Amino acid sequence: MAGLLAAGPAASQVAKPKQPNVLFILADNLGYGELGVYGGGALRGAPTPRIDKLASEGLRLTNMNMEPQCTPSRSAMLTGRHAIRSGTYAVPFGGVAEGLTQWEVTLAESLSEAGYATALYGKWHLGSHDGRLPNDQGFDEWYGIPRTTNEAMWHDTPGYSPEHMRPEYILEGRKGGKSREVKVYDMEQRRLLDAEVTRRSIDFMERQARAGKPFFAFASLTQPHLPTVPHPAFAGKTGNGDWADMLAEMDHNVGQMLDAVERLRIRDNTVVIFVSDNGAEFIKPWEGWAGPWRGAYFTAWEGGIRVPFMIRWPGRVPAARVSDEIVHGVDLFTTLAGFAHAKVPHDRPIDGVDQAGFFLGKTDKSAREGILIWVDNRLQAVKWRNYKVHFYQQDTMTSPAERLPIPHVFNLYENPREDEGKRAYTSWVLGPMLKMVNAFNASVKKYPLIPMGTPDPYQPPGLP
Incomplete structure (x- = not known):
């Protein structure tokens, strides 16, 4: 990590404001029209009351834009740079060094330097080997999959053998060490992973709240990425099929994390973000819904880039606010670093703009027009x-x-x-x-x- 610029005057000159916790919940391929507050919910077979309530408690955007694929969008959010700059502009399919170079500065590195405890649970997709895993890129700890969810289906494919292609493993690692293989990521684990992401995210928040340390908890859910299947506890719950059951599970998991924030009495000093990494799933029979927009991920149509987004910070982000102003995923690095009184790189182009004034209601206009x-x-x-x-x-x-x-x-x-x-x-x-x-x-x-x-x-x- 190199080339950071101080965010403000030295601590000896002014008292340092209290740093907010950050709970960042990222859905995988959740289309614009899936949630109730975006016109889905019950229309998709499962109401989403917990996520809808979260949206009403802060700012909800109707013009939040992401890169159109999983790897590029994650790269952009974590570096504040368009993925084309970082060599992460497409989902990697092997044969090259995958993911972010160690030269990139991630949001986790910036917040860690500012005194935050950092953790990522769930999907990474920015490098699958030691040196390019979350614990190498600023996260104190992580648990999840290095690549993508559809690899869980390999094991049920006729003729598949690990001798031909090594399966994906769920990994676990800590900063300063190597990640270890926990278990093979198969269809059984695919159904269980988001519940484990939720459990570990809550445990992490509990530990940091007890320690009195600000935290960055990145709950990187794997749903609804194909294969879209629910946890066994939610299978058949809605009576409307796997997709609706998955949506009910996602709403429940988000609710569990929000309940933990309440229980720990850190609600007023915790920034909660819920967002999708790109537009709707396209592959049948798991295709999602982009609501009023055309297209799905991997395209430049609105259905590929326009996603649900909501942010809550009680007393700071005005509640019950909805805006159609343009925002991009690269802005999250810059804005959250500002909230945390952290540093941003000055030795490279940063495409993200600071949206603090807009998010905090000081202006009705986004800091970008396009x-x-x-x-x-x-x-x-x-x-x-x-x-x-x-x-x-x-x-x-x-x-x-x-x-x-x-x-x-x-x-x-x-x-x-x-x-x-x-x-x-x-x-x-x-x-x-x-x-x-x-x-x-x-x-x-x-x-x-x-x-x-x-x-x-x-x-x-x-x-x-």
Whole structure:
């Protein structure tokens, strides 16, 4: 970890404000339309009262944007940098050095340096070998899977043998040591993992509350990523199938963590965030629902990038507030570091902007007007205010991405489904959009992108 800039005056000059705890709950492939407060819930076979109540207790966003895949979105949230910069712009499929280089500074590293206890439980997907696991990237402890949930299905595939492809293991590790293999991640463990994530997250919060130490608890749930199956205790609970049972379980697990915050009497000094890593699941028969938006993950359609988001901080984030202002996942690093009086890197481009003023209700406006949208290593689209331009046509994750001879412009207020037959012929909006693109390209000339598969140790070109 290198290149950190102090967030404010030295401690000797001013009294340091109390640092809030952070409970960060991340769902995996939860579409915009799944939760009750976003138009789903009972319409999807299972009400979500606990998550809906959480949304009413703080700020709920209707224009929260993520990268369109699991690995890029996690990279962006934890580094404050678009994944294209870090060589993490696509889900890795082996054969290269996976995940974040150790040169990257994660939110966990920043908060740890600021005195936080840090833990991640659940899915990581930013490196699957020692040196690139959570306990190597700022987390004091972790338990979960290094890659992805669909690998649990390997064991039931005809002809599969560990001799041909080593299975994924649930791992456990602590900072300063190597991670150990706990058990094979199969379909039995797939059903059990989120309950264990919840249990361990609560235990971690209890330990830190007793110690009086601020904490960053990252509860990285594996649901509803395929295969979408519930815990045995929830199987058949709704009578509406596995998807609804899973949704009921997720709501229960979130409720358990919120109850722990209440029980520990740390509610007023705990920032709680609930968000999805990208848009809806696409693979049948587990496909999710993006609500009013077109598309699913792995695409630049709104259904691939627009996700549920809510943040609660009693007395600081005004309750019962809903906003359609544009926010991006990269902003969470910068904003949470500010809340924690932590440090952010100054020796590299940081794409996240500090949304504290907006989140805390000091302004009705987001600190950004637009976002750049990559799919793999292609700049596929740009959003600015209520307009969006696509440079490529790609309908689904299995469709080829075809460069458009003329960019397609949409007014998302008039055409939220991004219907090609209702394109907006207002080319003036390309001006501010291309200004954003040009600014990014200029930064790349000064700070080259890290190629995917770059091994450690990494140092940017031109630095000693």
